[in-house]
Amino acid sequence: MTNIERHTYDVVVIGAGGAGLRAAIEARLAGKKTAIISKSLFGKAHTVMAEGGAAAAMGNVNAKDNWQVHFRDTMRGGKFLNNFRMAELHAKEAPDRIWELETYGALFDRTKDGKISQRNFGGHEYPRLAHVGDRTGLELIRTLQQKIVSLQQEDYAAHGDYEARIRVFQECTITELFIENGAVAGAFGYYRESGEFVLFETSAIVLATGGVGKSYKVTSNSWEYTGDGHALALRSGATLINMEFLQFHPTGMVWPPSVKGILVTESVRGDGGVLRNTDGKRFMFDYVPDVFRKQYAETEEEADRWYSDPDNNRRPPELLPRDEVARAINSEVKAGRGTQAGGVLLDIASRLKPEQITKRLPSMYHQFKELADVDITKQPMEVGPTCHYVMGGVEVDADTGAAAVSGLFAAGEVSGGMHGSNRLGGNSLSDLLVFGKRAGEHAAAHATETRRRKPSAAAVDAAVETALAPLQRGEGGENPYALHHELQDIMGTLVGIIRREGELRDSLVRLAELKERVKKVGATGGRRYNPGWHLALDLRNMLVVSECTAKAALERTESRGGHTREDFPKMDPNWRQVNLVCSLEGEDVRLEHKPLPVMRPELQGLFERSELAKYMTDEEL
Template sequence: MVNIEKHWYDVVVIGAGGAGLRAAIEARLAGKKVAIISKSLFGKAHTVMAEGGAAAAMGNVNSNDNWMVHFRDTMRGGKFLNNYRMAELHAKEAPDRIWELETYGALFDRTKDGKISQRNFGGHEYPRLAHVGDRTGLELIRTLQQKIVSLQQEDKAKYGDYQARLRVFAECTITELLLDSSTGEKRIAGAFGYYRESGEFVLFEAPAVVLATGGVGRSYKVTSNSWEYTGDGHALALRAGAKLINMEFLQFHPTGMVWPPSVRGILVTESVRGDGGVLKNTEGKRFMFDYVPDVFRKQYAETPEEGDRWYTDPDNNRRPPELLPRDEVARAINSEVKAGRGTKAGGVYLDIASRRPAAEILKKLPSMYHQFKELADVDITSQPMEVGPTCHYVMGGVEVDPDSAATPGVLGLYAAGEVSGGMHGSNRLGGNSLSDLLVFGKRAGEYAAAYTDGLGKRPKVDDTQVAAAVEEALTPLARDGGENPYTLQSDLQDVMGTLVGIIRRKGELEESLNRLAELRERIRKVGAAGGRRYNPGWHLALDLRNMLVVSECTAKAALEREESRGGHTREDFPKMSSKWRQVNLICSLTPDGDVDLTHQPIPTMTPDLLALFEKSELAKYMTEEELS
């Protein structure tokens, strides 16, 4: 008989990054009993890697900025495939969420007149990113954690128990969501998982679950993502009956470290370019001027002199092309390397040393200075950085209602942050992730709490589902001679990096699906030596199931979408198609566990929002029928 620790909560939040903590705070403020599940140590969420800032149109540096400009920039960056309502809510509510953080104790950098400072970033028309040096994500997590602690202190004063209404379960992995279908509808009843240290199983009975598990980057060898990003939330949602939207759109951040090999892929913040850094090839040329797409010609400078004036002249709106959206910059770097103008390690040079005084670099980019000094023995105040594209962010994710963050088809299931899809369209602008976490984390927690208020009675956990989850978790440990999970992960990463990378082709995508089908059979036979305590091989064996199904969704959708848009580049279909802009690709699971792919029309933008764009610009993205 396997022992299972049991808990009873109103709302369970899976993920302890920015979205998860903000959701938990909101649900707790609504009076609910809330559990926060952290796969790693509490405070080590991947949100800390978001260094440059949080985008919010506060107008502190340039008073011309407002939510409408932010909305336009977000839609342009996403190539008009965004869920317009999510982009609208995000642009309108981001400033309030940033100011709210100040009331929680966040210490943002300030302007000379004492306002929250805001810096330039790629794709944003005005300086818009509220920042704390280049450690903004760390400050966000620190602040939200402190708010969690303050709420727990209130509980201790009121109930005599520090964890009476809000508890963190650190180093705990959820492997299955549990459903109650007794009413004919799928309803969340709880979540099943295990403690990573001891291997002991744990069951959370709860009518509402918020997924805030982040991304999928560990399916790629070269990635800025930490080890937790194995697509857990995406896969949990799929198996529960929810759907994933537009999983073909993966963002390859243009600047990750490329040398030495041991640190390849570690993020180099966009703040370096936002503060004046420029990209050069091995011939010493600022090559980005050769890669400005026609749709961005009006917004971007044509000469270095014009681009440099943008940093000091508020009336010069033509940005340097180093601040193009990330997908454009990543493709340009990739093209320079393929043309033989890259470094031996396969990157290009990012130069801030010749552009800013050493003292200013140390003040604004302290983490970058220490990162390169410690990991690559490069002094960025006197030497250029060597950088190249790295798998960074997935724009696709769990399909949600834009206002409530609820998943259609599974009552009581919500998603926020990177695990959710729609907000960013085909490409995310830098800085939009942190404000996205706050805006939709709050909404997910708010609506999850409201959902529990409306229940007549709580959904009931099905013991047969629990038994099946236990068996699924234990199977790799009982399998003698099973395949090594590390070998399987390496093979999966090789398929995705080689065949479903930054540039895609039909034949390679078809090959990837064949190889993923082979891996599916091999992963079904994965084994893990030893017992449940302190067993990372077992942990990976369980994660592989999630990584595989999410990779299948990405590859299938990439093969289906016959155009190039944002983070999805097809060499055999190099242009955007107004027909494909009208299509969301939806992945779900069949009863046999296979990935099913269908088309779904994107929501039609309201006339008041369409009026924010010039018709000539919309004509580059939309059909004549849509424009009429």
């Protein structure tokens, strides 16, 4: 019989990024015994790669900013496919979450009069991003970690045990959730170093596992982002929404090949950086959509005045929402005006003094100097689109973060709805804080109200069998690295930034073939730190999530936000009413249409009727 380490907790949080840590803190503050499960080392969560800042309408740099303007910008950025209630809660509560983070010890950059500094970012009408240089995500994780350490110290003082009521299980991967009689009963996984299995009995689970980017070869995402939470939710009976909407961040490194896809923060453009093609033209002026004409500058002179006089001038087109900028760069490269490596030029050297660049953008200076031998105080950067963020995720209740399965909650990138069809830069970090807190709070309440169920012995045995299957096949199975390469090729080539019906249909045929081969994947060696085995287990998660993305992309016959169909290049107001919802029937992905909630009249009043008409039907208006 296989040995399994067993634990019992009130709340289990899967994921140790910003959303997971904030959820765990809230559950612990509610008095619940809480486990934090980190796939990587504690403190190495992908949140540290969110560099530019956290969006919150604090009004510290421009007093005109408020939650209504932030809500309006978020809805515009998401092309009105957002869950309006999530966007409303986010805009209202983000300032409190930032101020709260400061009480935990976060050291934000300051204005001259001592307030938390805020910088410009794409799609935001006013300077709104609270930041720590270009290392904001790192500061957020550091601060939340320290809060957890302080809570453990409280436990030690009260119980003589640092981990009495909140404990971190690092380098631990969850492979299965247990559902008994329609409700959460536990989670099963293994320690990556030893390969030993571990079982958590609990009545409340918060998924905070991040995104899906490792299904693509060119991505800013780190190795953990294999769609684990999305797949766990599907297999447990929950649903996913908006999976066709993937954000290709406009600026990732393109040279040298070894670093292709690594994020180049939007802070570069927020602090004045401009995009040029190889002809030297500042091309973004040619790509401002009609719906944004009133808000964005038409000439370089007008755009440059905005940085010194933001009240009276329209924003530079480099600060359009990310989907617009990514498509523009893609178009310039396709037209032959890109660099030899397939990118365009991002120039900050001619805009700021060297000492300003090294102070405001220290990570970017170091990144290009060390990885590309480029001094960004003297030379432009080569950049191009990189798979960055998935707007789609677990369908949750806006107020509580609860999924369709009793006891299952989700927050952060793994949840869907908040960002609609495209996320504004900076909204991710404040999203983690706002909905991480809410998910932790309501998971704790659920744990109080619900009797804990035990996972059945049969379910545990099945989880063990599934986990061990690749090792039992050994060399006789399919190579996991070869299968991963094929998956990345399918998604990057056929379900990428520009999509076409024929290619999407081809992708589904190839994904179906790959699904059968993944069932036969093998891994050599034992269970002690074995990356081939880990990848073999991750592959089934990446595959089912990729199928959801491809099916939804084929179904949505319009272009909106992060979903661009070359054969349907415009937005269709009728599609604005529709969420595409994915569920699992056996091993097959099922897709259905579901209407969006209609925005309340007082929130509709924040927009001009002519603007709403571009996105909404007469019936909605």
